[in-house]
Amino acid sequence: MTYRKLPSATLAVMMATSVATSAFSQDLNVLTWEGYADPSFIDQFQKQSGCTVNATYVGSNDDFAPKLAAGGGVYDLISPSIDVSGLIIDAGFVEPIDTSRIEAWEGIYEKFRKEPGINRDGVIYGMPYSWGAIAFMYRNDAFDTPPTSIAELFDEKHAGKVALWDDKSAIYVAARLNGDMDIYNLSDEQIAAAKARLVEQKPLVRKYWATAGELVDLFAGGEVYISNTWAGYQSSLLAEKDIQVTEFIPEENAEGWMDSWMIVKGRASDCAYKFLNMQITELGQCGVANVNGYSAANKEAARACMSDEQFIALHQDDPDYLDSLLLWKPLGERTEAYTNAWNAVKAQ
Template identity: 70%
Template sequence: MAKTTPLKTILTTIFVAAFGMPASAEGELSLLTWEGYADDSFIAAFEAETGCRVSATYVGSGEEIIAKMAAGGGVYDLITPASDITRLIIEAGFVEPVDISRIEQWENIYPQFRELDNIQMDGEYYAMPYTWGAIAFMYRNDAFETPPTSLAALFDPRNEGRIALWDDKSAIYVAARYNGDTNIYTLSDEQIAAAVETLIEQRPLVRRYWSTAGELVDLYVGGEVDISNTWAGYQSALIAAEGIEVTEFIPEENAEGWMDSWMIVDGSADNACTYPFLNMQLSEQGQCGVANVNGYSVANPVAARNCMTEEQFVALHQDDPAYLDALLMWQPLGDRMGAYVNAWNSVKSQ
């Protein structure tokens, strides 16, 4: 079992007031996860095959995951944080080790993910890599005569009222890169302050800080925004399905990359549904299930090869793991997490 640490108290103080307490869910496998990770298109078959009932609470940011865990995360069985906060969650004692001997396709996961320090501690794994992708940028094709190639478009007064930005601490990363500070995970206090100033100057141009995939889709479909950041592959497909042409791009200032993992909430390993669910999610059923719903790349290229078309396999960079090296993959912020979160909150409070 995971060890309780004083870090739980610290995280509770930082996050709970902002996000509140989760609701209890009994008699089922309860997930705290992102949209699409528990979609009926592949979860229904799992429920039918195993008799396990799955319920999901969706989040819009990593900070919300931390807040809900700090507020009483025992009501959940599994969570899917990104790799920038997995170490924090492990050290806080919110989760317990994953018995990789019970994960049937563990060795098929990309070595880059299996070797990450921030999913391990004291010789044990605490997370099962699941999906990955980029925080790309996106624009309406009919809104720009010259396609944007730089972050400058998100700070251009000509786009006033037509810009959306993810309501997440990663907004600090965006502003820092725009300012020319590329060391986005080790920013100094002065660099963070400069990013805050840039975001405050940008704020009158922003139509909405979006929190969920559906919210951003609605902004585009409703004709409210022309450019934003996006969870690459997901919202663009939903918007295109509504007949609106949008284009994703990696700006000149680069883009962040992320990797989400399943983690077992402390005390949930004994749930009879936990490991069957994890194995399903790493199999063809779960890997192509989430790829087809969200458009994300997946952690098990062997399963992906077995269930994807060649076109999809290539489009999702499953054949090119070196693509990961071109992105600014999210990294743990350590004791600087509070500085980034507080900085973003200060922008929104203006």
């Protein structure tokens, strides 16, 4: 989907509608990623808080703005990544977070609290939640020599066994393979070159996957044996099925991300703040770490609920690990160019 800046008049009508529909109840509707409202920890929250959580899942960051534009008043909380959170703030879809109501706020890594993508003129619009890498993953039984490069996904010998996330970040992958490493500031010519590379790859691709479960099924069924992946999550689901896979950061590097919870305009209920407080303390932080394999934004909570081995494995002792990756950045006015290029690849 393509994100376009909405006219101020349209935004005014939408925000009025959102506020008008915000008669609060104990129901809490969240628009989020798989695993962020998992019963393993959400059930306990519901029992303790009296709030009922209803989750709608997205498969791409490009899903948030269109769903909010189509009727943001039905959602209370969203959890976009750092590359689109700024767009959502600028569109007026979310409201500032009262950090004084977040008891564990100071426990969040300072580098995340100060991220430009959730800050505007000294006002904070997002509560950092989790972070990690968009790594690559392969089935161990399909490779005699472990792959080390993105080029493996473009090699004809893997025809029909390749998958790729159905997201505009596919442009980032192809651009790096082309040697264009400034992936968030690509020129029109570089985007066109990435698009051409993806079109060339398309006959090799078994599936552009949209959800974690979809990729897991493809790997488990032997339909696919190499893809990019949400590091830590799909590999853990495959381990439960006794499918041996390995994640790797290729020589062309990998993208990094950080997700934050944001309050939809006019939806700052008591349940919303109870939910935020749960998600940034031990229950929510180790909840997402145990379900998704993602790193936690609150180091203090992570230390309290993780084993030493898990703490180190998730880089909780080294948040600068994220700096070694290509942390997602807002594309601004260039969003449309990237998204249109990816849609054009799929339309071929």
